[in-house]
Amino acid sequence: MRSKTRRATHWILGGLAVVLVASMGAGIVIGPVVIPLRPIVTTLFGGPGEGLTAVQEVILWQIRAPRVVLALLVGAGLAVSGAAMQGLFRNPLASPYILGVASGASTGAALVILFASSFAFLLPVGAFVGAAAAVGIVYGLAQSRNRKLSIFTLILAGVAVGSLFSAITSFLLFLSSGGEKLSEVLFWIMGGLGRADWEAIAVLLPIVAACVAIVFFFARDLNALALGEETAQHVGVRPENLYRWLLVVTTLLTAASVAMAGTIGFIGLVIPHIMRLSLGPDHRRLLPASAMAGGCFLIWSDVVARSAFAPAELPVGVITAFLGAPFFLYLLKTKGAQL
Amino acid sequence: MGISVRNVSFAYEPIHEVVHDATLTINPGESVALIGPNGSGKSTLLRLIAGGLRPNRGSILVDDRDIATYGARAFARRLAMVEQQHAVSFDFSVREVVAMGRMPHRGRFARETADDRQAIHRAMALAEVDTLAKRSIRELSGGEGQRVFLAMALAQEAGILLLDEPTTFLDLRHQLAFLSIVKRRITEGTTVLLAIHDLTLAAQTADRIAMMHDGAVVHDGATTDVLTAENVRAVFDVTVAIGEDSTSGMPYVLPSLHEAQNGDDHSSVECAWDVAKQRAGQDP
16 A cells, blocks of 8 residues: 555556546536436537537536536645645644634625625625635734744644634524524535536636645655654755745635635545545645545535435535545544554 | 854743854764763754754854855755654655655656665665665654664765764664664765764764763863763763773773762762773873
8 A cells, every 4th residue: 555656656646537537527417407418429529419408508518517617626625735734734634624714714604694695796705704814813823923833833723713713603693593594604614516607617716726736836845744844854845935835825725615615524634535545645646636536526426415305405515524424434444554 | 064063052042042152063074973961952953053943143064155055955965864753644655755865856846867766775775774665654663763764864865964862762772773874874984963862872983072061062072082981970960980892992981870879979980980081091
């Protein structure tokens, strides 16, 4: 399991890429309304037979396709962010939400839903601002006198600030005195891709692409950091640099993903672990593998979420936990020592 | 060339200086053992030389250049360091860890070159960890683990090697295994600065001894000049006898548990260290 040969690694990465492309296709085709393949092929590439009907075209390109792309971006973003956080904090329990991003975003989203529901476009903005506020407070608290960031304080402050924001959200829900808005907030917190459209993707795509690229850039440095801050320094890595860049970038990546899709759990924690177990801990392979696997996982979770109880839609966070948790427990049981 | 520490002072907290006006010069190819009690500033001085800490006063030169003027990777090509212990957070293989020693030599996205592979192979053979290549670094014993990190430092192919009490948590056999590898590097011309608690092993490993006390280098010179019972008593506040092995001629340090308890009465050991001192004076 440990030191995979280069060839085996390439096969796994290549396999993931193929599965990802296939999943995107499947995610577009499968749903409450099943759209047969032949008309799609006919419409795309020409050929014999009937093309898609107008209704089918709308479902494909305006509803399903953006949804699948959003699932890919959010899944990849959360998984890469989780892998980077685990590397940065040198802690397998780290997740993208460790610094309070999820709680902050939930509070922001709750505020918008409860008090400004007529401005739907504000929802991602509110969530993003909430996330940024929570993490900003955490950074501020963890900054010591000599301007050095203490990782330990950072984690503790993240837990505390996260709890505080969760309490604020609960209080807001209490004030709302039940009803439709309450369930809307709860649904948002559980995460979902129902708000996917091409505009959301136009905003999210550049952010995710840039952030993921920056995280990849630091892959080798994350490897060295796993040996300890001091040792990393002895081979020419500057840990302060790494922290400064990656904390900001992973926070941005997480906050942007959460703003568009709510606080989808488990992907950021579990996907990096599964990839580490199958490819080894080298971040140069782990990060791209996590991105692809995270995307795949969320695409399929969303397929289940919108098909299982159609026409009703399950919050996708429920599915990610339902699928992710047992698999993770199985890994823990069989290979726990390696985590 | 080598290392030159000039009147360096450093404080973690504003009031208390851990390193105070320390001066130390190590010429290329020389090996120096840095000894001194806990809190005397050995580790901090090493950290200052390795660039992890910035001196508040004074300057540190490595190969005739102020260390502040080096880029991180260029510096890592000149100076490698092994810490006292290592906590690795993921299951990297031994080979992967040693390969990280090559990071200063190639670009961020560059692949391993033939040179890299050769250096890794050589370092693993030298540190006697080649048989462990595929094992996870986290399942090794303390002694094996430290040798892996020595191999990583050797793969850096730096002219200067700093070692911060690398054998502290090892049993005697692994201490000797580790230090004999260091000793071989010294014979082959690597400049070595080794902080170490065991005075006898310090004397056996290095050409020269520097003794630290309250943040300053208080004695620095040939092993027999520095490692005297008076110096050890003044700096460590313990009573020892220093002898010489009749066959190898190596000095050894014999601590006295009895004397440590009785404080003032040193008479019984007094003559032993007088003998040792005389001998030290006679054949330098």
